[in-house]
Amino acid sequence: MTNRKKFIVSHAPFWHDGSQISARSYHMMIAALPAVLFGLIQYGVPALAVLAFSVATAMLWELVMNYLMKRPVSIGDGNAALIGLLLGMMVPATTPWWAILMGTFVAILLGKHVYGGIGGNPFNPVLIALAVLMLSWADLFDFAEAYRNYEFDFAMVYPIAMLKYYGVSAISSFDTGALMMGKQIGGIGATFGLGLIIGGIYLIIRGIIRWEIAISFLVGVFVTALLFNMADSAKYAGPMFHLFAGYTLIGAFFLATEDSSSPVNFIPMLIYGAGAGIMTVLIRNIGVFVDGVVFAILLMNLVSPLLDKIRPKAIGKVA
Amino acid sequence: MIKRTFIGLAKPRLEYDVIDETLPAPVKVPKSKKVTLLSYGPWDPNCVVNVKNGDKVKTGQKIALNTGNDVVSPVTGTVSSVSEFTDGKGQKRAAVSIDVADVEEIDENFASFTKGQDFNQVKLYLAYAPGKPEFSIFSDADKPIKTVVICGADSDLMLVTRQYVLKSGIEDIKQGIKMLKKITGVQNVIMAVPQHLSQTAASTGAQVKVIDAQYPAANPFMICKDILGQVVPAGKSCEDIGVHMMSAEAVASIGKAFSLGKVPSEKIVTVIRKDETKALVSVTIGTPVKDVLKAVNVIANEGDRIVFGGPFTGTAAYSEDQPIEADADALIVQDSDDIPLVSDYPCINCGECVRACPVNIPVNMLVRLLENAMYEEAQNQYDLDSCIECGLCSYVCVARMPIFQYIRLAKHELARMNTVEATND
Ligand code: SF4
Ligand code: SF4
Helix, strand or coil: CCCCCCCCCCCCCCCCCCCCHHHHHHHHHHHHHHHHHHHHHHHCHHHHHHHHHHHHHHHHHHHHHHHHCCCCCCHHHCHHHHHHHHHHHHCCCCCCHHHHHHHHHHHHHHCCHHHCCCCCCCCCHHHHHHHHHHHHCHHHHCHHHHCCCCCCCCCCCCHHHHHHHHCHHHHCCCCHHHHHCCCCCCCCCCCCHHHHHHHHHHHHHCCCCCHHHHHHHHHHHHHHHHHHHHHCCCCCCCHHHHHHCCCHHHHHHHHCCCCCCCCCCHHHHHHHHHHHHHHHHHHHHHCCCCCCHHHHHHHHHHHHHHHCCCCCCCCCCCC | CCCCCCCCCCCCCCECCCCCCCCCCCEECCCCCEEEEEEEEECCCCCCCCCCCCCEECECCEECCCCCCCEECCCCEEEEEEEEEECCCCCEEEEEEEEECCCCCECCHHHHHHHCCCHHHHHHHHCCCCCCCCCHHHHCCCCCCCEEEEECCCCCCCCCHHHHHHHHCHHHHHHHHHHHHHHHCCCEEEEEEEHHHHHHHHCCCCEEEEECCECCCCCHHHHHHHHCCCCCCCCCCHHHHCEEEEEHHHHHHHHHHHHHCCCCCEEEEEEECCCCCEEEEEEECCCEHHHHHHHCCCCCCCCCEEEECCCCCCEEECCCCCECCCCCCEEEEECHHHCCCCCCCCCCCCCHHHHHCCCCCCHHHHHHHHHCCCHHHHHHHCCHHHCCCCCHHHHHCCCCCCHHHHHHHHHHHHHHHHHHHHHHC
């Protein structure tokens, strides 16, 4: 055996379907575009500044962590950029720079890298960051205050805050259609319901998020809100309001579906999604926080590994 | 290479290739100057060889290496070396090289055994025939074989070898089935074939079952489950439940051997070129890969990949000098630009593998343990033993982890640990 051309010797399978992590991240960002663009049009340059700064700092922290942990540079996979984008979409357009810097730091460090980086995080990094910001500087999320210098043709109040403090009568000016078309204030990329739904459907069709989680989350919200509403319609808003107000849609399509922190088996996904949906409305209706999405999903993140123990028996397995 | 479709909701639909109606005649690969025969059993430096360098061997002559480790020469020529050879799976085997002579002479021993119905001898010779008919399994008293399944569907995507043999050699198969029943005493012979070949298969008189067109339906474990309705318990083989699989080519070889009175030595191989066009070739067992490629005008360059077998289950070759073996149904040449590389990313828990796995293994969890060499935990908690080695999990993995490689390594390590324990007892 003399002739020695060197061939690649590797292990089967010799094909790959072409999917990759970076493509997943970028498709998530593409899916977020309608909602993001709407936010940019609505809130203008400050919104652009917030989003750009959020994405940039998230990537910067990722790079710093790669360096500190002596790991290969991983900003190319788009995950950090996606975390930055989603965080930016959840906060008001007037958020100060230091809060964003802090948020992305917490997301990348405490949300992701302390657990060993991508795939290791038990919680959604974006939500960890939001939770820290909400608990530390609750004023930042007083949207009505944040947008006091803006003037729009709809009520300049944060719908679910109004609901919380003034009851159903206070939100009568928000009909479903208006909410869906983004005629409400809120996070930069969290108010345009139609855009989020379009993005979500895109992600579901592409198989990038698991529809089971998104849909069961929405069903959970709907059914729980409906039950409350039926029990006391003067005190509790109807299900359509809960679906289109606050963080519900971005939570359903972009946050609850985060890969690492959610289950992968069918029944666990349904329980997980529905659980988060139910908790959301419970927190909104009887909890202390204005919006329940952040804590509801974090709570379900916690039980996700347990839920995933419910799985089909492997074929051939004895006993 | 089949890529993920735009709509990613559905499981990947990977269908086996169907051979053309027109049945192209295989390209005949010219006889090489030198063939190399690899033993099935492990290399033994002290193996008893009944030939020495420079000895003449005839076509069909058995070269005894040591018990159960013989090879049968497919050519007439002179033995030039018997040496150690490490195959693509890292196993050390014996390699017998023969310089091929111009004039062919046939060894008559086999013919006399077939005439004398000395089946014990016949079996030893046939083990080296195309398709690798295995008989040793039938003599294991602990695992009585009750059913033989003749597989006329190809074992992997892109291949058409078995389909071709079935279509073109139905008379041989008919004869093969008859002799198979006689030699083994097993009467329950089932032909498992793709839909379009069920008519053809039925003409053998054997019972015919149709295999689904979607990968991995032709995997032996899937055949047991879907066609025979018998699930192979985790960690067991088909033989453990009394089923033995034989390829259509193996059975055709048996038939041919009896009707011609010699061990067949020409093997059908599907060659898949870099542009994924196919060519069927007929090649003498032991022929080096480079001669096969030359016959179909394929040039393999440095950095390309050559694979014995199909895209999901094959083994990569490291040299063009490696020979075609009796069970090599396909030869794939992949251009260096088309080779998908694995990455060192961890699992991101996307769940694609879990959805792709045909036997419901929680691959996302399994791979976490395998990465950390926690093989026993993987076996106990996450169903490592249920894996039927289809490779789909690696194919769809978004993080491009070498999952399938981890799985095979884990099984190998566990088997090794078991042997060590057994010897220590
Ligand atoms: S190779 Fe992967 S997909 Fe196939 S059976 Fe094994 S674990 Fe499942
Ligand atoms: S496909 Fe790969 S990344 Fe996705 S869950 Fe399976 S092992 Fe993890």
